[in-house]
Amino acid sequence: MSPRGHVDSETEELVRLLRSGDERGWEIFLSRYRRLIYSAIHRVNGRYGAGWDEADMEDVFEDAVVKLLRNRGKALASWEGRCRFETWIYRIVRNVCIDRLRRSARRPEPTESDASHDLDRVSRDSFAGDRGRRDLRMSLEQAIRNVLTPREAIAVRLIYFEGFTYREVASRFGMSVGAMSGLVYRALAKLRADGGLGDGLEGS
Amino acid sequence: MNTPCDRTELVPAYAEGEMSGEERRSFEEHLASCEECSRALEQYRSLSGVLRDAARSERPRKTSSDCLDPEVLAAYADRSLEDDERAVVERHLANCPRCLSEVAELWRIEGGSSHDPGELAAERALARLRGQSSVAIVRWAATGLTVVRDFSETVFGAGTAEVWPEPAFSAVRSSQEEARLSWADGAGTELRCSVALVRGRPHLVGRFGGERETLARATVALVSPEGRWGPESPDAGGRFGPWPLVRGRNRLTLSLGGERATFELAIEVEQEGRP
Numbered sequence: 001m002s003p004r005g006h007v008d009s010e011t012e013e014l015v016r017l018l019r020s021g022d023e024r025g026w027e028i029f030l031s032r033y034r035r036l037i038y039s040a041i042h043r044v045n046g047r048y049g050a051g052w053d054e055a056d057m058e059d060v061f062e063d064a065v066v067k068l069l070r071n072r073g074k075a076l077a078s079w080e081g082r083c084r085f086e087t088w089i090y091r092i093v094r095n096v097c098i099d100r101l102r103r104s105a106r107r108p109e110p111t112e113s114d115a116s117h118d119l120d121r122v123s124r125d126s127f128a129g130d131r132g133r134r135d136l137r138m139s140l141e142q143a144i145r146n147v148l149t150p151r152e153a154i155a156v157r158l159i160y161f162e163g164f165t166y167r168e169v170a171s172r173f174g175m176s177v178g179a180m181s182g183l184v185y186r187a188l189a190k191l192r193a194d195g196g197l198g199d200g201l202e203g204s
Numbered sequence: 205m206n207t208p209c210d211r212t213e214l215v216p217a218y219a220e221g222e223m224s225g226e227e228r229r230s231f232e233e234h235l236a237s238c239e240e241c242s243r244a245l246e247q248y249r250s251l252s253g254v255l256r257d258a259a260r261s262e263r264p265r266k267t268s269s270d271c272l273d274p275e276v277l278a279a280y281a282d283r284s285l286e287d288d289e290r291a292v293v294e295r296h297l298a299n300c301p302r303c304l305s306e307v308a309e310l311w312r313i314e315g316g317s318s319h320d321p322g323e324l325a326a327e328r329a330l331a332r333l334r335g336q337s338s339v340a341i342v343r344w345a346a347t348g349l350t351v352v353r354d355f356s357e358t359v360f361g362a363g364t365a366e367v368w369p370e371p372a373f374s375a376v377r378s379s380q381e382e383a384r385l386s387w388a389d390g391a392g393t394e395l396r397c398s399v400a401l402v403r404g405r406p407h408l409v410g411r412f413g414g415e416r417e418t419l420a421r422a423t424v425a426l427v428s429p430e431g432r433w434g435p436e437s438p439d440a441g442g443r444f445g446p447w448p449l450v451r452g453r454n455r456l457t458l459s460l461g462g463e464r465a466t467f468e469l470a471i472e473v474e475q476e477g478r479p
Contacts, residue, residue, distance in 0.1 A: 026333060030326045038321040040313040047312055058325040065329035083278035090313050091278055133261040140258050145299050150291070153298035160255035161301070162308045166222045172283075172311060181217035185244075188216075188251050 007081040015085075018073030026069050036086060037064055037093050044097040064096040143194040152187035159184065209240045215248050272296055272303050281310040393418060395458060402446060409445035412438045412458065428454040435459065 007015075014032070017025030041060050045052045052060065068075055068089065079088040144153045151173065158164040158172075170180035211234060217223055218231050235241050272293060279285050280293045297304045384398040393414035399406050412422055424444045425434030429452040438444045 023334070026330055030330070034326050035318050035320050038325075039316065039319045042319045043313045043316055058321055058328075061321045061325050062329040062332060065326070066332050069333055078275075080275055082275045083284055084282045087278040087282045087310060087314070088275065090310055091274060094309055094313055133258055136254070137258040137261040140255065141301075148298065150294040150298035154294060154304060156255070157298075157301065157304055158308060160252065161259040162305065163259075164308070164311075166217060166220050168311070174283075177217050177222050178214060181215070181222070182213035184216045185213040185248075188248065192247070192251060 007085070011085050015073070015076065015079070018069065019077050021072040025073070029069065030065065033086075033089055034061075034065075036089060037061060037068075040090050040093045041097060044094060048097075048101060050097075050101055060097060060100055063100065064093045067096050068092055140191070143191050147190045147194045148187050152183060152190070155180065155184055156187050156191075209238050211238070212241050212244045215241060215244045216252075219245060219248050219252065270296070271300060274306065277303055277306050278310060281307045281314075397456065399449060400446075402448075406449045407446035408449050408454070408456065409447075410438075410443070410456070412442040412444070414442075423459050425457045425459075426454060427457070428452075 014025055014028055018029065038057070038061050041052075041057050041064065044050065045057060050056075075092050076088065079085065144156060148156065155169050155173070158169050159166065166177055166180050166184070170177050173180065175183070211231070214223075214231060218228065218235075223231060235245065276285075276289075276293060280290065280297070285293060297307065383400075384396065386394065386396040395410065395412050397408060397410040399408055401407075408426060410424070412419065412424065414422075419438065419442055422442075423435040423437055425432065425436070426445075426447045428448070428450050430448075430450045433447040434444070435457070436444065
């Protein structure tokens with residue numbers, strides 16, 4: 001896949017400055033992207049329940065900026081213009097956040113409200129329950145691979161495994177919520193009809 | 205045999221609370237009279253519960269040996285791919301939880317409300333990049349003879365103040381730089397302060413100017429989080445300091461005694477000492 005037209009001349013010039021190690025590039029980069037970087041950190045904080053206060057987030061911000069710009073913008077320099085520059089920045093910022101979460105020995109576990117994500121229930125689960133769930137997941141993975149179209153599989157994974165809402169997935173696919181509802185309905189019907197999953201569903 | 209209901213596909217949107225108020229009311233009326241949709245709703249709730257329950261087990265490890273280039277995934281996430289490329293990526297994502305998770309992470313952190321870390325945090329990051337062993341970031345505020353609105357706006361009641369350089373805080377990065385504040389009441393009394401790095405630590409030096417009589421009455425003191433300097437009289441030229449400043453609120457008090465109120469200048473210093 002070749003580079004696309006996602007590189008405007010301003011971004012191109014900025015990347016050139018960063019790669020040449022010109023410090024003017026740092027100031028331009030920060031004035032343009034500091035809000036984007038900090039906002040991403042805010043969202044990781046919320047999403048993973050990291051419990052960072054403003055001072056913590058400013059520390060993460062510093063780490064992210066240093067990671068993005070040091071060594072002549074090495075981390076940024078691997079960007080080839082296939083995706084938007086902003087998305088590439090998000091990717092690096094996210095990795096800095098995850099590193100910090102790991103260092104502080106917090107497991108990055110999504111905390112989005114999810115009606116079925118009942119913590120009390122998790123703690124009551126027996127080993128056998130975990131094993132059953134793992135088996136079910138394996139069967140589901142297989143069924144998803146075997147019977148769903150790529151879009152159906154992606155939608156099912158995003159909604160049920162990654163905690164996205166219908167509306168979010170619909171907007172990513174450029175579909176209406178109604179059309180997304182239909183797509184998921186058909187996907188679940190296929191999963192239900194698939195033999196490998198039938199037992200798990202009947203028992204629920 | 206009944207014709208299949210054409211609204212069953214809306215069951216997921218209804219069950220997930222993704223309908224507007226009016227759509228919802230209309231669908232609920234329909235549900236009351238449509239056995240097929242009622243049954244589909246029951247099945248949907250059961251199946252979605254099973255799926256979400258399964259999601260709580262550990263995500264399978266890498267399931268594909270040909271994971272996609274991170275930039276291609278990022279390009280998919282921001283919808284920059286051509287249709288044919290997108291289809292290729294979607295075929296991979298459908299079977300690769302790891303790559304899909306990477307895309308999902310990007311979607312989670314993009315967009316949404318905007319937060320600004322402020323210029324101070326950006327300055328600190330730049331100081332680290334430059335490998336500076338020390339940077340003092342100075343903000344000024346004054347009370348007493350003066351009116352303080354907030355730290356970002358230095359407005360002196362009786363006189364006018366000038367903070368250099370702009371903006372309201374100053375970053376001092378080397379021994380060649382300093383942050384300065386000067387105040388004058390327009391009747392010949394003035395105070396100048398500057399913060400400079402001395403052996404890598406910020407220090408305050410100042411000069412008080414005015415009529416000899418006023419000068420003779422003046423005493424100056426600095427209280428920092430680490431100690432107290434003064435009160436003492438400025439020298440014959442009105443100079444005082446250098447006094448070390450430490451991170452946090454440092455208070456300079458200028459007392460003219462008698463009828464005039466104490467002048468207090470708060471100097472907030474943020475130091476960054478990381479290599």
